[in-house]
Amino acid sequence: MNTETFYYDNRWAKNFLIATMVWGLIALLIGLTAALQLVFPELNANTSWLTFGRLRALHTNGAIFAFVGNSIFAGVYYSLQRLLKTRIASDALSKFHFWGWQLIILSAVITLPMGLTSSKEYAELEWPIDIAIAIVWVAFGVNMFWTILKRRERHLYVAIWFFIATFVTVALLHIVNNLAIPVSFTKSYPVFAGVQDALVQWWYGHNAVAFFLTTPVLGLMYYFVPKAANRPVYSYRLSIVHFWALIFLYIWAGPHHLLYTALPEWAQSLGTVFSIMLIFPSWGGMLNGLLTLRGAWDKVRESAVLKFFVVAITCYGMATLEGPLLSLKSINAIAHYTDWIPAHVHIGTLGWNGFMIFGMIYWLLPRMYNTSLFSQKMANTHFWIGTVGIIFWALPMYVAGFTQSLMWKEFNPDGTLVYANFLETVTQIVPMYALRAVGGSLYIIGMLVMGVNVFRTIKSGNFIKEEEDSAMPLTKVFKKAKGEYWHRWIERRPVQLMVWSLVVVLLGGILEIVPTLMVKSNIPTIASVKPYTVLELEGRDIYIREGCNACHSQMVRPFRSETARYGEYSKAGEFVYDHPFLWGSKRTGPDLHRVGGKYSHSWHYNHMLDPQSMSPGSIMPRYPWLFGNPLNTIHSQEKLNVMVKLGVPYSQDYIDNWEHYMDLQAQAITDDLREQIEEVDVEKSDEIVALIAYLQRLGIDIKAEN
């Protein structure tokens, strides 16, 4: 049989790589802005779209889907062709994929600061964009499988298994978590409510980390680390165990985000058990990556690429040890809702993802431009600035996390809280927030150094659009080697591999989610819990729009320190009408689940206008636009209709006469405000009135019962 000559397409790998650098810088600059706002809250300039609650979502989405996302695609488009000895299947699909993904990112950059959000973390984008993501993702999958089908290499290398598992699982997670009924083109309500919504969200959220930030990047590790070290993978056996064990176990671990919440106890325990088991495949993978450098450690001294890879893999090891430890209930009780969690996350994103990406860029770009890196010295400088940046980012956040958590839990001998005012625990850690911003700045400076280096490298070379290679085509009939094992069978069959990966991840989902969705006893109903009034529902949507849940939880855990501070702990039955759930994941400010009735209307009014006037030293931004904006009620009736479809019991009379009911409640709040504050300029149609109605409603149903 004759050898065939063919050409690898470098264009889309290059475009994705450049998009990685551009969006990466933007995403991190937004992160830095948000970090600085926690030190200088006035940095929102009294502007809605510059406010922390909205920027935070933009930062996380940008870092995950724009920075890491583009880098994954760059790595896949480069490695897939070479591992399969064939050109990528469709130039048109590659083009569609690239531009479609950039448009999605652009739409996120526009809609998230506008406050168009579903509030579900890392899935904030509204439904039309969700559909676009699904379409572009499928285009990517088709292009990948088509390429696999026309390959000249019989066996699929382990990196490709990771890419395939990424493709199927992300598709599954994305679709299930974004199931929603639209109210309008820019607003929807998720089909799940309360506890179920929380479980689905964190099944998604945790696996977004697993299957977007981990498995595809592991695929890149299995390709680029052997390349850069010029060594075969340390153990292929280990990589097989690594792959199957990782995708098997990861999918079960989601509930560890919900320990001590109103989620049923059995689901919490299941999440913990599988999280602990995850240490083994994760560390197996880490060791496999590091040991690939056996006999090449001397090269690490010279090569910036290898330095980046070594620290990246080490950070992967650190984060995947820390993750299981954090899912132990006793540790979680301390760490959850504190800055320990962002510290843990950023070891993963800045260390593992970021440094893998930088290593890949420094290795790949000179090759695609047929030149050598402009300056090794600059790359090494980038490495050191970046490493110091990560340390300065993470260490202060660990200190802040421990400090605040201990302050939350400290009691006087007479049984009262030492720091009864939540604010004292915030002002204590503001210096740590400032140090974190320094760490972030250093990391960004490192990226700018890389930018210059990359620019000069590109200038000095010529881009190789098409790269020639040759290989024998596959024979039609493959003769099975004698005594072959079943796994080699699957290594030759991409479609079966995809199906089995899907089966594997579905198993975890089924076992965890099915019982919660169907067994009524898991969510005991509470008779006194009633649906929100139409005004409260509108207020709740403002709460979602402003991203209040980025800083405030709505979940009082059953600890003495929390019930003493906030009141009765939260019950699953209290959230049955919450589409979406708003439990939050971080307490930069206090929990709000029992805030209803705690303060007067006027307190909330003044607090939203100028938080420092009510709580001197507060780092909450001002929300002046809520006082001028009239409440948009165009979709109010439709919102009620959608809620009814979702099983919320509004009467037909209530839906028909919603305006009357809204008017009554708004008038009462406005009258109170006029009574409480002299010369107040408030109209009953102001947005702030709806928000106050919602805040005053929070958590009071159960008080009524008592």
Added chain:
Amino acid sequence: MLKFIKHHMDSIDGIGLYPVLSFLIFFTVFILMLVYIIAVDKKTMKARSSMALNNNELKAFENENQ
């Protein structure tokens, strides 16, 4: 559409078996994989582990290790 997603899985007879079945498949596949890992021959594994490297890179590595 919605009724297939919400509240209606309880209409499936014996759905309680699904989680048990999931668990069994989970362990079976896992054990099978481990059996394979232990039994597979060394030569195949060695060839697979250098798939990321092209011929030149592989030669360079082999020369280095001679």
